[in-house]
Amino acid sequence: MGGTPKTALNITCWPKDNLDLSILGDIVKGGADKAAESGAALLGGHTVDSPELMYGLAVTGVVHPQKFVRNYGARPGDVLILTKNLGIGILTTGLKFNKISDKVLPQLVESMTRLNASASEVMVKYEATACTDVTGYGLLGHATEMAEGNDVRLRINSSVVPYFEDAPALVSKKVYTQAYLANSKFLAEKITFNESVSEEMQHILMEAETSGGLLFALPAENADAAIDELHAADCPEATVIGEVISSGTAHIEVH
Secondary structure (H helix, E strand, O other), rough: OOOOEEEEEEEEEOOOOOOOHHHHHHHHHHHHHHHHHOEEEEEEEEEEOOOOOEEEEEEEOOOOOOOOOOOOOOOOEEEEEEEEOEEHHHOOOOOOOOOOOOOHHHHHHHHOOOOOOOOOOHHHHHHOOOOOOOOOOOOHHHHHHHHHHHEEEEEEEEHHHOEEEOOOHHHHOOOOHHHHHHHHHHHHOOOEEOOOOHHHHHHHHHHOOOOOEEEEEEEEEHHHHHHHHHEEEEEEOEEEEEEEEEEEEEEEEEE
């Protein structure tokens, strides 16, 4: 939304009978380092006993009341920019079963630990009309929210969407998250795929992401400058992946 984080609280569920507390120290330190990188002050937190490990940060921040970016508002003629590779959910699932390559693992970690701060700054500078992060509903799920919020049709060019190179092969081996099944069912009536879009690519576009990038719409005349700044910052994968083609019934076309 173009805001600036100011404070953060740790929230941790910890299986004390199964995991050593030293691991908790590493997790909390990692969160503290990222909070500091974002400019937020870590104020403390809460830890409870739990059968399953969970960790997160509750964050507060500030944003100008006339300048925040909603997840709707894209206009016909705008283009769509994606700032990170897709496939994080697929690869992290593959990692559990030792099915990803040594080459892609550091790329995956870098992407997941990269803040969206630079992307947000560029988005605001070049007058984004709408923005969403790409997380549990996948690229197309969050794009659908953007379309429905302003009753516009989006066209996405799947051939230029950036993704991790291991992702298609993992999908072909039935490596994916349970969220994909829910997403594909939810999106069945909201998306039209051209016959040229492979089943693997359809899957990648609907798969859940963890710590994904931003998807935002902005005026077409600002796109080149925005992409140049994103590449010069820390978003080398940033790409124009589509456009807003018309007002009317919200829908997404994928070619």
